[in-house]
Amino acid sequence: MLLKDRISIVTGGSSGIGRGIALEFAREGANVVIADRRESPLQGKYHEKDTSTPTVQEIEKLGAQGTFIQSDVSDESQVTELVQQTVDHFGGVDIFVNNAGIHIPGGSQDISIAEWDKVVGVNLRGVFLTTKLTIPHLKKSKYGRIIQIASVHAYRGGAGPAYASAKAAVINMAKDTALEVGKFGITVNAISPGYIETAIQDYLTLEQIESSLEKTPMQRLGLPKDIGRAAVFFASDDAEWITGTSLLVDGGASAKT
Ligand SMILES: NC(=O)c1ccc[n+]([C@@H]2O[C@H](COP(=O)([O-])OP(=O)(O)OC[C@H]3O[C@@H](n4cnc5c(N)ncnc54)[C@H](O)[C@@H]3O)[C@@H](O)[C@H]2O)c1
Numbered sequence: 664m665l666l667k668d669r670i671s672i673v674t675g676g677s678s679g680i681g682r683g684i685a686l687e688f689a690r691e692g693a694n695v696v697i698a699d700r701r702e703s704p705l706q707g708k709y710h711e712k713d714t715s716t717p718t719v720q721e722i723e724k725l726g727a728q729g730t731f732i733q734s735d736v737s738d739e740s741q742v743t744e745l746v747q748q749t750v751d752h753f754g755g756v757d758i759f760v761n762n763a764g765i766h767i768p769g770g771s772q773d774i775s776i777a778e779w780d781k782v783v784g785v786n787l788r789g790v791f792l793t794t795k796l797t798i799p800h801l802k803k804s805k806y807g808r809i810i811q812i813a814s815v816h817a818y819r820g821g822a823g824p825a826y827a828s829a830k831a832a833v834i835n836m837a838k839d840t841a842l843e844v845g846k847f848g849i850t851v852n853a854i855s856p857g858y859i860e861t862a863i864q865d866y867l868t869l870e871q872i873e874s875s876l877e878k879t880p881m882q883r884l885g886l887p888k889d890i891g892r893a894a895v896f897f898a899s900d901d902a903e904w905i906t907g908t909s910l911l912v913d914g915g916a917s918a919k920t
Contacts, residue, residue, distance in 0.1 A: 664692035665899040669806055670753040672696040672745070674736050674793065675763030678705040679861030680812060682718045683887020684760055684894045689727035691895055696749050697722075698734045699763065707862030709872065728753075736763045736789030739796075746796050756800040758898045761790045761833070762812040766826050768866045779825045786829035787836075794840055798849070807849030808898050811837050812890070815857045815913050830855075834909045841907030850906035852897045857913025859885040880915035889914075 671688050675681035676697035682704060685695045697718050704714045722729030730752060734745040749756055764786045767778045774782075790811060801807035816822035817830035834853045841851040858864070858875040876884055893912045896902055911917050 665895055665901070666758070667692035669693045669757040669898070670696075670749065670755055671758035671760065671898070672698055672749055672756060672797070673760045673762055674698045674734075674789070676718050676760075677701055677703065677731075678714075679711065679863060680856065680859055680887045680890045681760070681762040682714075682721075683889075683891040684762060685718050685729070685891075686721055686725065687888060687891030687895050688758070688898070689722040689725040689729065691899075692727060693758070693898075694728040694753055695722050695730075696745075696753070697729060697731045698736070698745050699731070700733065700735050702731050702733070705862035708865050709867075709869075710860035710864060711862050736761075736793060737784040739792055742789075742792045742796050746793075746800060750800055755804055756797055757804040757806045758808040758810070759793060759797045759801065760810045760812070760894060761793055763789060764812065766863055766866075767823065769823055771824050774823060774825060782823075782825035783829050786826065787832050790833050790836060794836070798844060801844070801849050802847045805848070806900070807844070807847060809837070809840065809844075809849065809851040810894050810897050811851070811853040813853045813855045813909060815855050815911060815917055817855055817909075818917070837909065838907040845906060850897070850902065852902070852906060853909035854890060854893050854897070855909050855911045855913070856890050857885055857911070857916045859887060859890060861887065875916070878916050878919070879913070880918065883914065885912065885914055
């Protein structure tokens with residue numbers, strides 16, 4: 664097991680990619696705190712249609728310890744409470760995965776200023792809050808890790824101004840934070856997923872999904888587990904000298920652009 668007894672927090676861990684990461688962490692022996700606004704998983708119209716059990720139940724089936732802590736990552740007091748409750752319950756934090764994210768489709772003339780604030784509030788401000796409030800605890804760990812879930816949209820347009828900018832910023836925040844905390848043995852890396860089959864894709868048409876598949880050299884769309892395995896790598900001892908980087912996990916789709 665690569666993460667035996669490590670204490671991890673996965674934001675947005677009730678659904679989709681976060682759930683995939685949480686289950687791979689559990690398979691590798693980690694204790695996992697699921698930090699999400701809701702406990703029941705999101706069910707999409709294309710993907711995750713039959714997913715219904717809370718992630719913690721699935722973690723326990725794998726023989727690991729899981730705990731759900733209701734929290735909104737864009738709220739400072741809730742993030743403070745999340746970190747404190749984790750430390751009280753498990754005795755510390757080793758791995759923090761910034762996965763919670765939202766997407767509101769539309770260009771600059773479609774989305775409102777309030778919607779911009781909402782997307783940036785969760786996808787960027789939320790990452791700053793969790794990073795700021797977790798580092799004091801990660802410093803005490805022998806295996807401190809921060810993993811940001813960015814996106815292929817960090818590198819190109821097409822996903823709307825708020826989402827794309829926040830994701831690009833998160834990759835740069837990983838570099839900046841890596842410089843700050845390397846001396847404490849903490850690594851900070853980003854994973855940039857391509858199309859992953861989750862409920863976040865509900866806004867797309869079937870034709871758009873088909874087009875994403877056609878652009879994927881590996882001949883299938885991504886699954887939450889694909890990102891989960893990449894996160895296990897960054898969290899493990901195998902990646903102890905890798906920091907400040909971003910890994911594309913997209914079935915090769917970006918290789919052509
Ligand atoms: N699915 C993809 O193709 C894809 C591609 C690139 C990047 N991503 C990124 O991966 C991450 C996860 O996406 P997903 O596809 O699993 O989405 P999803 O919508 O399936 O799940 C997101 C989870 O985050 C939770 N969440 C949302 N806002 C929150 C908040 N403020 N505080 C706490 N929890 C919150 C939701 O309740 C949900 O459980 C996001 O950051 C997303 O931008 C997804």
